[in-house]
Amino acid sequence: MMRLHNLRPRPGARHRVKRLGCGESSGHGKTSGKGHKGQKARSGGSIRLGFEGGQMPLIRRLPKRGFNNAAFHVQYAIVNLSDLSGFKAGTVVNEQLLRESKLVRGNVAGIKILGDGELKHALKIEADKISESAREKIEKAGGTVTMRDRSAEKTTESSNQVTKESEAAAPKKRSTSASTVKKKTSRK
Numbered sequence: 001m002m003r004l005h006n007l008r009p010r011p012g013a014r015h016r017v018k019r020l021g022c023g024e025s026s027g028h029g030k031t032s033g034k035g036h037k038g039q040k041a042r043s044g045g046s047i048r049l050g051f052e053g054g055q056m057p058l059i060r061r062l063p064k065r066g067f068n069n070a071a072f073h074v075q076y077a078i079v080n081l082s083d084l085s086g087f088k089a090g091t092v093v094n095e096q097l098l099r100e101s102k103l104v105r106g107n108v109a110g111i112k113i114l115g116d117g118e119l120k121h122a123l124k125i126e127a128d129k130i131s132e133s134a135r136e137k138i139e140k141a142g143g144t145v146t147m148r149d150r151s152a153e154k155t156t157e158s159s160n161q162v163t164k165e166s167e168a169a170a171p172k173k174r175s176t177s178a179s180t181v182k183k184k185t186s187r188k
Helices: 095-100 132-140 150-169 178-187
Strands: 076-080 110-114 124-127 144-147
Touching: 095 110, 110 124, 110 132, 132 144
Parallel strands: 076 110, 124 144
Antiparallel strands: none
């Protein structure tokens, strides 16, 4: 009968630790499995993955073709209804409140509400995306859902950026001093 006092790991699950530098007869003496000299034999000597000793690495030698959509992937912070049940009734739940309560962290494109869990009281929720089940549960509890319009924010940000760039790129008027006028007249 198996009890706590006679539990054993499965045969082959535990290995003896390789003891390095314990004499020639240990099998790991002298150079301790590191070979003779060279960069990888030194203490702290290791080379990064893909490094080829200064030769042009394979990843840079191969041509890059095609398109990868990963750079344009939009990541949303996921918040479940079970997380929102801790707020008081009538609270306006938005990104700022979720960040203050540490439910949303990091750099995300927006908030997505999912319907995992139950909501006991009414909340006013502002989100970028919401699942159908979450919307039904919120409205069933007497709450409201407001979708944020990110496109309006992006257009105002881009228009502000364009005006700043145009101001920076606009040529500044030079003040024509008397010396420059004299030079022009003297050349004639």
